């Protein structure tokens with residue numbers, strides 16, 4: 453990577469290590485927003501019904517590939533949804549055949565379409581043991597679902613009650629804590645130097661919980677895990693821009709149509725696929741860390757997953773006029789509002 457001047461940077465093309473593409477008309481409507489900017493993405497399996505078997509993943513991968521706009525080069529990296537009934541042999545075969553890159557653990561009920569998730573970890577042990585022995589990474593949505601636990605504490609409690617015991621039971625299992633939102637998550641990753649990494653989203657580097665609640669309810673800033681207080685946002689920014697290779701980009705771009713977001717019971721999910729790269733340049737510049745952007749967006753992720761780095765490069769430049777982004781993506785299912793940071797972004801793709 454080169455920071456050519458304060459106003460121009462060149463970096464390897466980024467990847468997105470946590471992405472929701474959905475299916476059908478929504479998939480067709482949003483895929484181009486990712487494939488325009490990213491070479492690869494880890495595709496979340498929380499469809500209805502979820503992507504559970506290797507056969508499901510092959511069929512979903514084919515639907516994704518068919519929807520990629522002509523001229524875009526993009527590789528979807530498929531995941532399976534870990535259930536109590538996941539079959540270790542099927543997982544092994546899918547991994548060895550290059551269909552599957554990782555499995556995804558959703559505690560049952562934790563987030564959008566997570567009803568098939570794990571309730572009793574003992575039941576998932578056979579597949580987790582197989583994954584540990586083969587080196588298949590486990591992506592984790594790290595929140596407990598216990599109604600007695602405050603929603604703002606669910607990540608920290610998950611680390612203590614679920615993640616740490618699981619990692620002690622299976623130290624060889626490679627784990628990615630997805631979309632961490634707390635200082636507790638950052639500290640837990642830093643305290644463990646083997647087999648543990650974390651993705652951080654764009655929006656959690658930018659908003660804290662005030663954005664959701666001050667001056668009225670702002671549904672387009674609502675996602676899970678929910679944004680926390682300011683000290684946590686600052687801890688995430690520090691981790692992302694520190695150069696620590698255990699932290700990398702997972703946008704968690706999660707499209708929901710406006711009618712489902714702007715409702716009495718609005719869905720969790722923020723859409724950032726089309727503006728993430730430029731927003732990140734802004735954040736890393738603010739932190740005086742433009743030289744760390746390539747590590748976060750383009751190097752640490754593939755290295756954790758043991759995949760090659762992208763060869764092609766992108767160049768961004770800072771101009772005096774702000775960049776403009778689509779406010780909404782129009783899909784066959786309806787409009788999807790794009791994350792609006794509510795401040796101008798001066799970073800553009802160089803022509």
Ligand SMILES: NC(=O)N[C@@H](CC(=O)O)C(=O)O
Nearest residue numbers: 472563564675676706720721
């Ligand atoms: N992040 C979200 O708020 N929502 C995601 C699910 C998830 O990643 O937890 C979704 O699928 O909509």
Ligand SMILES: [Zn+2]
Nearest residue numbers: 563593676677
């Ligand atoms: Zn999640």
Ligand SMILES: [Zn+2]
Nearest residue numbers: 472496704706
């Ligand atoms: Zn997600």
